[in-house]
Amino acid sequence: MTTAPTLRQDSRIDVVDALRGFALLAIVLLHNLEHYNIFSDGLNQPAWLTTLDRWVTDAIYFVFAGKAYATFSLLFGFSFYIQMRNARRRGCDFRFRFAWRMLLLVCFSQFHALFYNGDILLLYAVCGLILIPASSWSNRTVIIVATLLMLQPFCWGKIVYACFNPEYVDTNSLFARYAASAEEVGRTGGFLATLVNNIWNGQLYSNFWQVEAGRLFQTPALFLLGMWAGRNEIFMRSERSIRFWKRALVWSVIASVPLYVFKTAIPPMIANITILSYYGIAASMIYNFAFMVFLVSAFVLLWFHKGNKGYKFQNFIIPYGKMSLTNYIFQSIIGVAVYYHWGLNLWNQVGATGSVIIALAIFGIQYAFSRRWLSTHRQGPLERLWKRGTWISAQ
Numbered sequence: 001m002t003t004a005p006t007l008r009q010d011s012r013i014d015v016v017d018a019l020r021g022f023a024l025l026a027i028v029l030l031h032n033l034e035h036y037n038i039f040s041d042g043l044n045q046p047a048w049l050t051t052l053d054r055w056v057t058d059a060i061y062f063v064f065a066g067k068a069y070a071t072f073s074l075l076f077g078f079s080f081y082i083q084m085r086n087a088r089r090r091g092c093d094f095r096f097r098f099a100w101r102m103l104l105l106v107c108f109s110q111f112h113a114l115f116y117n118g119d120i121l122l123l124y125a126v127c128g129l130i131l132i133p134a135s136s137w138s139n140r141t142v143i144i145v146a147t148l149l150m151l152q153p154f155c156w157g158k159i160v161y162a163c164f165n166p167e168y169v170d171t172n173s174l175f176a177r178y179a180a181s182a183e184e185v186g187r188t189g190g191f192l193a194t195l196v197n198n199i200w201n202g203q204l205y206s207n208f209w210q211v212e213a214g215r216l217f218q219t220p221a222l223f224l225l226g227m228w229a230g231r232n233e234i235f236m237r238s239e240r241s242i243r244f245w246k247r248a249l250v251w252s253v254i255a256s257v258p259l260y261v262f263k264t265a266i267p268p269m270i271a272n273i274t275i276l277s278y279y280g281i282a283a284s285m286i287y288n289f290a291f292m293v294f295l296v297s298a299f300v301l302l303w304f305h306k307g308n309k310g311y312k313f314q315n316f317i318i319p320y321g322k323m324s325l326t327n328y329i330f331q332s333i334i335g336v337a338v339y340y341h342w343g344l345n346l347w348n349q350v351g352a353t354g355s356v357i358i359a360l361a362i363f364g365i366q367y368a369f370s371r372r373w374l375s376t377h378r379q380g381p382l383e384r385l386w387k388r389g390t391w392i393s394a395q
Contacts, residue, residue, distance in 0.1 A: 012322070013082075013235050015303045018314045019296065020075050021321030025363055026068035028331045029060055032359035035339040036332065037118050037179070037205075038186045038347040045351060053352035060356070066288030067295055069120070072324075073219050074296070076124060077226020078235065080131045085230070095132045101390045102128045108329065108382065114195050116332035117182045117202030123210050127219040134224055142228045149221035150289055152214050155282035162274040172277040175208035191342040214285040222289075235300065237308035242301070249297035252290050259287040319370040320363070323380030327366045334362050 033056075043050075080098065087094035102125040109121030134142060162168050178201045185197040210216065234241045263283040270276040303310040320327060337343035338358060350358065373380060379387065 014315070014318055015300060015308075015310060016075055016078060016235050017318045017321035018303070018310060019071060019299060019321070020324050021317035021319075022299070023068045023071040023075070024320060024324055024327055024331075025317065026060075026064040027072065027328070028335070028363055029356060029359045030064055030068065031118065031332070031335055032355040032362070033057060033060060033352055035347040035355065036116055036186075036335045038183055038339055040348050040351070043348065043351050049351060049353065056352040056356055060352075063295075066284065067292040069215075070218070070222055070288060070292040071296060073124075073222035074226040074229070074292075076128070077131065077223035077228075078230045079226075080128070080223070081227045081230025084135055095135065097390055098132060099129065101386070102126075104386055104389045108325065108386070112329045112332060113203055113206065114198050115336050117186075117198050117206050118332075119203075119206050120210065120215075122203075122207060123215060123219055127216070127223060130220045131223055131227060134227065139228060139231060142224050146221040146224040146228070149217045149224075150286065152217050152282040152285055154217060155214060155278040158278040159275050159282075162272055162278075166272065168274055170274045170277065172212045172274075172281065175205050175212055178202075178205035178208065181205075186336075186340045187347065188341050194336075194340060194342055212281070214281045218285050218289070237304045242304055245297045245300050245304070248293055249301065252294035252297060255290040256287065256294060259283070259290050263287045317367070319374050320367050322374060323366075323370045323383060325386060326380035326382040327370065329382065331362055331366060334365075335359075338362075 083098070084094045087097065105121055105125040105128070109119050109125060112121055113119040134145070137145070158170065158172075162170070181201040182197060182205045185194055185201075189197065229235060232241075232244075234244050263280075266283065267276055267280055270279060299314070303314055309315075335358075339345075339347040341347075346358075370380070377384070
């Protein structure tokens with residue numbers, strides 16, 4: 001019989017750090033394909049390279065788009081549970097500290113958003129507040145609320161309204177006007193112009209897009225599910241957790257196939273622009289969640305297959321995942337410097353294949369730094385700063 005190992009208060013769960021590292025690697029690949037929100041006009045390159053670029057883009061988007069972000073969000077909720085549990089063991093009420101921690105995350109988000117108009121940290125800070133009341137909910141309530149949020153009720157409400165009011169038009173694209181300004185400055189502006197534009201247009205672009213893309217509902221749902229995962233110790237190897245992940249793997253495969261059909265086959269048959277817009281968001285979000293569960297389940301089961309030690313290809317990326325905040329922010333700063341006009345100005349010089357090579361180079365640099373830093377420190381620089389700020393004393 002396999003028993004669950006006892007987790008010390010100061011222990012980290014390696015499979016979670018490995019998952020977080022691969023999610024972060026997928027994010028840097030996706031952001032480089034998008035040239036950090038400056039999209040190419042069309043490159044003058046050989047036909048074979050154009051074809052290769054299309055294959056590379058399709059493959060990376062199919063596997064990672066929407067799933068890397070979802071995995072990152074799931075693990076955010078899991079980390080909250082670990083922090084809450086550890087604080088309770090010390091006799092400390094972590095709820096107010098966590099609210100303060102989210103305010104500190106807003107500060108990190110504002111620094112990040114100066115450089116990159118695709119920041120998610122502000123959304124995390126706002127949506128993270130749901131975990132404070134949810135920490136006292138039952139598991140059943142957590143699952144019910146997470147499910148309702150994951151189903152995108154706002155989108156379906158809009159769809160129902162548009163069905164009864166065909167003259168109503170909502171293209172769900174309020175972000176577009178700010179995106180155009182932010183992208184133009186990225187293409188042609190200098191360093192200071194980019195920073196100044198991002199203070200307003202970049203922020204509105206990023207956050208309006210996240211709301212309109214369904215993340216305002218998906219993010220707290222994933223946070224809740226991550227907290228639930230922590231409560232039930234499904235990232236700790238045991239017979240119960242192995243059974244859970246096997247079932248999750250099977251059901252995610254079964255669900256992903258029809259959900260992909262609904263996501264791709266139904267939209268061409270929808271004539272109403274409002275219904276089309278909101279259906280596309282809801283169907284994509286639900287499908288991405290199912291596919292994410294498949295990816296995470298497969299990863300965790302492979303890890304458990306090695307006796308809770310993981311394969312070498314899983315273990316190698318742990319240092320990158322341990323410094324997720326530091327690496328997330330600085331991969332954006334490096335990427336913006338590569339593609340924007342004030343930097344190397346490569347946004348219209350490299351296609352998907354070249355962008356992937358650049359992404360892997362960024363990852364390699366950050367990975368080497370993470371290994372070197374963690375050889376002498378317990379946490380990454382921004383992680384340490386965030387922790388010290390979280391536990392700062394009023395005295």
